[in-house]
Amino acid sequence: MRLLLPPRVTEKSFHKALDAFASVVGKQWVLATDEDRETFMDFYAAGDADQHVPSAAVGPQSVEEVRAIVRIANEYKVPLWPVSRGKNLGYGAAAPCLTGTVVLDLGRMNKILDVNERFGYCLIEPGVGFFDLFDYLQANKIRLWMSVPANAWGSVAGNALERGYGYTPYGENTRNICGLEVVLPNGDLIRTGTGAMANSASWQLFKYGYGPSWDQLFVQSNFGVVTKMGLWLMPEPEATLGLNIQLPDPDDVGWAIDELAPLRMRGVIEQSPSIGNSLRFVATRSQRSEWYTGDGALPDDVLMEILKKNNLGWWTINLRLYGYDEVNQVHARIIKEAFARHTKQEMEVVKWHRGDPIENSGAGIPSTQVLQIINWRGGRGGHIGFSPVLPATSEHVLKQFRSTKKRYEEIGVDYYGSFTLFERYTTNVNMMVYDRDDKAMTSQVRALFKVLIADAAKQGYSEYRTHLSYMDDVALTFDFNNHALLRLNETLKDTLDPNGILAPGKQGIWPRALRTERA
């Protein structure tokens, strides 16, 4: 990809900035060839990769180098897009929101600085991946479990900063953040929580500190570059007990949510079970063309035939109990009784005890196997997800499910959805899988995405996270008092980052000088 400059920056000034970056990190770690730019673009993009083109990338190895880069960026007004490992697949990967932005790739800062088994936490740099931390815990026989997202190629810290989630009782990754070290847009360095004391004895233990608590202000934001993260890890339980069930009818998701939600809120179920339509299993194991070659969305009768052949229900629920065996047994009985009120089907039980092989434990074990779904449509695949948050009731879930499926059918995309149940809400991930070289298909996907944002907003549903191309659209759905929250975010942005150099446009937050770039 040829060089596209950021707004406000001349080519001469841009190259001066790159030279200055190189004087900090070494020439090897400033990447600015046409091929380099390609490697930081959104590989899975649904036909809109050219909207988010990086101009270069710079890879620091230390906090001091990050601070120096940020100062240089201010001097030349060159915007930076910080990424931990750049594997935010389906959301834009390493690509920046604003074309011409330089990717600040923190992947070389990959030290596991501390793991404390007694108190269950780690202190890590942003480049530490899920596989790295898992290997470290295993190699050192540390009895702490991670919360791992479905695709675990990325960064542990990066995922928590994007509010990614896993499926253990510690599944809300952002909730486990306890103490950050952050380079501010002016190059200053802070530590949040009690880390603000130079000799803090509880940086990774007490989240709030004294006065305003800042951790969450650096989550899904462009107010700073996180260079260290404290993250709570789950003590290995004595046992786990998995319960799996297939539900045959699309409407079964309603009663399932109504039965599970109170149990989730009361702590009978401590993790976040996912109720997913079974196409997710079919799509990892086969291609659509093996079942159906017609245009438009996969017809219901074809789907039913596929599910029948694979002995799958319309929905699959996998939930798991963690803790003492006796307690798990009691909780399992309560859950089974709840399901027995609606179905005669038995739940499959999977038991694990400490010392058994970890594979069947329900621990967070990193894998990338979910990426196989992108093969579903053939060609060079890609995926994107629309994920609104709804109250965990059948009324909301059924309405949203039916209306979303109808939209998929109208526009001609195969429906692929799931509901992950948290304590009081459910996140409805609607996946769109496409052949990224098929222009008609990717334009359908983009149209569907826009319609789903508008539909959800009418119901009062917000997205929990979104792709680069929709950050402004989603931000604008937060419209109370004429977008007062956006005004606050941008007031803060202008105060902390007057030159507007950090991640312009992230989550719809634009610095004053670049607000004309808002989509």
Next chain:
Amino acid sequence: MSSEAEFHRPGRVRRLALLVVAVTYFGISGALVRAAENAAERILEGKKLFEGRCGFCHLPGGTGTIMLAGRLGKNRSLLAERTDLTAAYIRKVTRVGINGMPPHNRIELPDSELDLIVSYLTRPTSARTAEKAGSTGGAP
């Protein structure tokens, strides 16, 4: 003295010649041995890097292996067992991506490390045979 000197001269010359031959022989041989050891080390380093950086997708059971089995057949699904991959092809695919596999940039995988991985994936038959012998406890 002179006769003694004369007597000894041819011998010294012979010894010197032998020394030169020996140095030359063992020097070249040493360089070859070192080169071979170096190549073996590079392959070993490349293997470690391949397993660490690529293994979660490209070892048995990995996503890449499964996807390649679907596309090219099981016998071409494990990259480490393939003999049809050229250095240029590996470099290109790694940098620009292919099908579902995203590209790998030069920060996460510098050229020097990619070169080692290439050394491993394109290692000669002798190295593959030695690996098999080692892994099965076969003949030395």
